[in-house]
Amino acid sequence: MTFDLQLTGKRVLVTGGARGLGAAVVDLLSRLGARVVTAALSAPKHPIDGVHYVAADLATAEGVRQTWEATTRHLGTLDILINVVGGSSAPAGGFARLDDMEWTKALDLNLMSAVRMDRTWLPAMIAQGSGVILHVTSIQRLLPLHDATIAYAAAKAALSTYSKALSKEVTPKGVRVVRVSPGWIETDAAIAFVERIASNAGTDYEGAKQQVMQGLGGIPLGRPAKPAEVADLIAFLVSPRAASISGAEYTIDGGTVPTA
Structure with a gap:
């Protein structure tokens, strides 16, 4: 007996899918039979056969628009949206090193990219009465590292709160919203x-x-954690096997957070 996640033919968009966790998610979903589009700043060195790659800066409204146009041409509408894109390039040195530009960069990449993607795709999901949105947050929403990633941590905390509020609004309309909160991933x-x-x-x-x-x-x-381990959790949560799960956040950190 196999545990079929019933993802064959599902139309999926993964943000940040060219490397790291996003690439692991793209690889797994494509092997499970999903039709996958992924958007990132650039294509990976080793593209996966059957996956459609879109080069776009998702920290900008224009990049989200480009992704929507390319994905619509390739898939039409979506069944699943997985927002993986995120990260931090802020300098070390604590809060005083982070000027307005650094804060804006962190918020645009880690919060507003997901907000804009959701705003773009949710109307069609609501119209069809089904869909899944998954946001990748971070344990830094609970254990912020102040030296360099305070803005990143704050943005991920905001993403978590936004996701919960969104789930309350759209779950009754047929769209599940779930969150995965990883710790350190060995990308x-x-x-x-x-x-x-x-x-x-x-x-x-x-x-x-x-x-x-x-x-x-x-x-x-x-x-x-290994990227594939986190991807396994994500694949289950976006699958029909998890049809009764919405609004929840799943921590995958090897026990790093004392309580969650």
Whole structure:
């Protein structure tokens, strides 16, 4: 007996799907038979056969419009929207290093990209009486790291609150809204980050990884999550198998957050 997620033929848009967690989500959903479009700043080095890639800056209203036009041409409307895009490029040094521009960048990428995407696609989902929207938040909404990602953490907290409010409004109209809150994910970018720490500290990768985990207050599981592990959770939550789940937020962090 197999646990079929019933995603074959589903029309899916994934934001930030060129690398990291987004790429893992795109890969899994395409293997499960979904029809996938993904938007990111640039196409991946190794595109997946059958996936349609859109180059767009989703931190801007224009990038969202470009994505809507390309996705509409390729899929028509959507069954599932997965907002993965996010991140931080802010300098270290605490709150005083973050000027208005840094705050605007963090909010546009981590909050407004999702708000704009939802606003674009929700009318059609409501009209068809079905749909799923999933937002990727972060445990930093509960455990903010003040040195460099305070604006990122605040934006993800806002995304979480917005998502809950949206679920209250649109779930009665047939559209589920769910959230996934990851901790540290061992993406290629995270690996490169740890390697830089190792080089600067004169230690090896495993030693630097332990330093990062200690900085997070410890990960009881003893390691960060793999992108594929988080993608598995996302695939289940957007599938018809999770038809009664809406408004909830699922933490996947190896036990990092003491309470959630």
